Amino acid sequence: xxxxxQTPTQILRPIELALDLARQAQSLGEVPVGAVIVGPDGSxxxxxxxxxxxxxxxxxxxxxxxxRQAAGNLGNERLLGCDLYVTLEPCAMCAGAxxxxxxxxxxxxxxxxxxxxxxxxxxxxxxxxxxxAPDVYGGIAEGDAAILLRDFFATxx
Amino acid sequence: xxxxxQTPTQILRPIELALDLARQAQSLGEVPVGAVIVGPDGSxxxxxxxxxxxxxxxxxxxxxxxxRQAAGNLGNERLLGCDLYVTLEPCAMCAGAxxxxxxxxxxxxxxxxxxxxxxxxxxxxxxxxxxxAPDVYGGIAEGDAAILLRDFFATxx
Numbered sequence: 001x002x003x004x005x006q007t008p009t010q011i012l013r014p015i016e017l018a019l020d021l022a023r024q025a026q027s028l029g030e031v032p033v034g035a036v037i038v039g040p041d042g043s044x045x046x047x048x049x050x051x052x053x054x055x056x057x058x059x060x061x062x063x064x065x066x067x068r069q070a071a072g073n074l075g076n077e078r079l080l081g082c083d084l085y086v087t088l089e090p091c092a093m094c095a096g097a098x099x100x101x102x103x104x105x106x107x108x109x110x111x112x113x114x115x116x117x118x119x120x121x122x123x124x125x126x127x128x129x130x131x132x133a134p135d136v137y138g139g140i141a142e143g144d145a146a147i148l149l150r151d152f153f154a155t156x157x
Numbered sequence: 158x159x160x161x162x163q164t165p166t167q168i169l170r171p172i173e174l175a176l177d178l179a180r181q182a183q184s185l186g187e188v189p190v191g192a193v194i195v196g197p198d199g200s201x202x203x204x205x206x207x208x209x210x211x212x213x214x215x216x217x218x219x220x221x222x223x224x225r226q227a228a229g230n231l232g233n234e235r236l237l238g239c240d241l242y243v244t245l246e247p248c249a250m251c252a253g254a255x256x257x258x259x260x261x262x263x264x265x266x267x268x269x270x271x272x273x274x275x276x277x278x279x280x281x282x283x284x285x286x287x288x289x290a291p292d293v294y295g296g297i298a299e300g301d302a303a304i305l306l307r308d309f310f311a312t313x314x
Contacts, residue, residue, distance in 0.1 A: 058234045058257040068214050077215040096250025100215040121286030122279030124249050129278030
C-alpha cells in the first residue's frame with residue numbers, strides 16, 4: 001500500500017456516501033455494505049448497496065451493482081481512471097469484477113477476515129491469474145463501517 | 158474429484174447446450190463461453206453466454222448471467238440442489254457467485270490456466286474464506302470447448 005493520491009476530503013466524501021448506503025441496506029434487512037464509483041473528474045458515476053435478498057440475486061453485492069451501473073452509464077465495460085469506494089473489503093466475486101472493470105483504485109473501510117479476498121483468503125489481486133490489479137487503500141473510516149456491521153450481525157443472532 | 162452421480166447422457170446434454178451457447182457468443186464477437194443451470198428435477202432453469210461487450214457489463218460472464226436468471230426465476234438467491242454446466246473453468250468472480258448461490262455441483266469443460274480460479278490461481282473453493290464449495294467435475298467434453306476458444310483467440314491475434 002502506498003499513500004493515496006487524493007486529499008482526505010476527496011476520500012472521505014465518497015466513503016461517507018457509501019456508509020449512508022450501507023445504513024439504507026441495513027434498514028432494508030440487507031447486509032450493510034455500500035459502494036460508490038467516482039470518475040476521473042471526481043464526479044459520482046454510480047452508487048449502490050447490497051440487494052441480494054431484495055432482488056433474489058446472489059451476485060447483487062454493492063460493488064457488482066455499482067460496477068454494472070457505472071459501465072452501463074458510460075457505455076463501456078472498462079472503467080478506466082475510475083475509483084471504487086466501498087465500506088467492506090471486497091470478496092472474491094467483487095475483486096474479480098473490479099479487476100475486469102479495470103478500476104484504478106479501491107478504497108475500502110472495514111477489513112473482512114471471514115470473507116475478504118484482498119487482504120485475506122485468496123488475496124486475489126496478487127494472484128498470477130489476476131490480469132489487472134488496482135491500487136488498494138484499506139481501513140478508511142474503518143471504525144464506522146465495523147460498528148455498522150457488528151450491530152447488524154448482533155441483531156441477527 | 159469424485160465420480161459424478163449423473164449418467165454420461167445427463168451430463169452431456171447440458172454441456173452440449175452450453176457449447177451451443179458458446180458458439181452463439183462467438184458469432185456475436187464475445188469470448189465463447191456458455192453456461193446452463195439444471196434444477197434438482199433435471200429441468201433447465203437458466204442458460205446464457207458471455208455478454209460483456211454486448212451489454213457493456215464487465216460482470217456479464219455466462220455463469221453470472223445464468224445464476225442471476227435462475228435465482229430470479231426461482232425467487233430465491235440460493236440455488237439449492239442445482240447444478241451448473243459451463244464450457245470453461247470459472248474465474249474468481251464466477252467461483253464466488255457459485256459459492257454464494259450454493260450451487261450443488263459444477264461441471265466444466267476446458268481448463269483455464271490463465272484465468273481459472275478452481276484448479277488454478279486462487280483455487281477459491283479450497284480457501285478458508287469460501288463458505289460453500291460445490292462438487293466440481295472438470296474436463297467434460299474438454300476438446301470441443303478448447304478448440305472453440307483456441308479458434309476464437311486465433312482470429313483475434
